[in-house]
Amino acid sequence: MPLKRTPPKTATGAALDVHPLQTQHSQSDPDLCSTFSTNVIPSKPTLRTKRKRDRSTDQADFDDFKNTIMAVLKDLQTTISEIKEQNVKLQESVDFTAQKYDEILTKMKQIEEDRKADKMFIRSLEEKIDKLEQQNRSSSIEIRNIPKKTGETKQDLMDCLHDVCKIINLPTQDIVVKDIFRVNKKSNNSTVIVDLNTVKQKETVLKLAKKFNKGNSNNKLNSEQLKIQGPKVPIYISENLSPKTKRLYFLARDYAAQEKYKFCWTSHGKVYLRKEEGSLLKRIDSEEDLTKLKLQK
Incomplete structure (x- = not known):
């Protein structure tokens, strides 16, 4: 709205006259907005122009992508087929190996059974052989620790046996010797084997030797009693x-x-x-x- 100003009073209280132009300049514009709007040019909004896509190019790109996917799928299908083939061959190999393993396991069980049977058979043969060997020795005795003489003969061994019989109180006419010899002749104190005529004679010799040692516990049968030169050593008589x-x-x-x-x-x-x-x-x-x-x- 326009502004009005009151002119100052004079000394006499009368108002001063104001020039019409002055009054016009002192007032505000009645419509600033309308004046501004008439002087300023309104701006128009800018629009983006879109480039039109070429449909033929899109179709070509799609076809290329499609061909690529198809090639990949084809390669993948080929690979899967090869893997399937390999799996089939592998399964056949596993089945063959399992079959062979079962055959080997069966053979091993059979071999183990045969081994046990052979072991029992061998043991029975050993027992039979040992029994036969023991029967062959049934009338034999061993005399150990008799020193060996230089150039020793069977007669020397017979003389030594007679001396033993005298010590244990066994008449020499009560025994008949089939054979007498040393085993391992290289050893100085090797065992003397006496093969007697009967088992009864063998048992008689062993019984009297045991009786003598029991009755002479402080001075059992030894080389000094047989008048053999050298250090005193015990003489042992036992079964062969x-x-x-x-x-x-x-x-x-x-x-x-x-x-x-x-x-x-x-x-x-x-x-x-x-x-x-x-x-x-x-x-x-x-x-x-x-x-x-x-x-x-």
């Missing part, structure tokens, strides 16, 4: 055992020493153990028997 029984006897004596068995001896080619006088007698027929005794302990 087969190699298997001899080993078993050795193991039994070793076991008896460890477990403090008081008696360990052989009789008729068999090995026996006794813990102490009056205790149960134990016959040892094989090494397994000694193993069982260890386990039972």
Whole structure:
């Protein structure tokens, strides 16, 4: 709205006249907005122009992409087919291997059964051979620790046997010797084997030798009593055992020493153990028997 100003009063209180132009300049524009709008040019909005796509180019790109995908799928299908073939061959190989494994397993079981049967058969043969060997030695005795003479003959061995018979109080006419010899002649104190005529004669010699040693515990049969030159050594008389029984006897004596068995001896080619006088007698027929005794302990 226009502003009006009151002119100052004069001394006489009368108002001053104002020039029409002055009054016009002192007033505001009645419509500023309309005046501004007539002087300013309105701006027009700018529009982006879109480039038209070429449909033929898009189709070519799509075809290229499609061909690429098809080529990849074809390669993938070929690879899958090869893998399937390999799986089939692998399955056939696994089936063949499994079949062969079953055949081998069956053969191994059969071999194991045959081995057990052969082992039992071999053991039975060993027992038969050992029995035959022991029968051949049934009338023989061993005399150990008799020193060897230079140029020793069978007659020298016979003389030594007669001296032993005299010491143990056995008349020499009561025994008949079939053969007498040394084993391992290279050794100075090798064993002398005496093959007597009967088993009864063998048992008589062993019984009297045992009786003599028991009655002379402080001076058992020795080389000094036989008037053999050299250091005094004990003379042992025992059965002539087969190699298997001899080993078993050795193991039994070793076991008896460890477990403090008081008696360990052989009789008729068999090995026996006794813990102490009056205790149960134990016959040892094989090494397994000694193993069982260890386990039972």
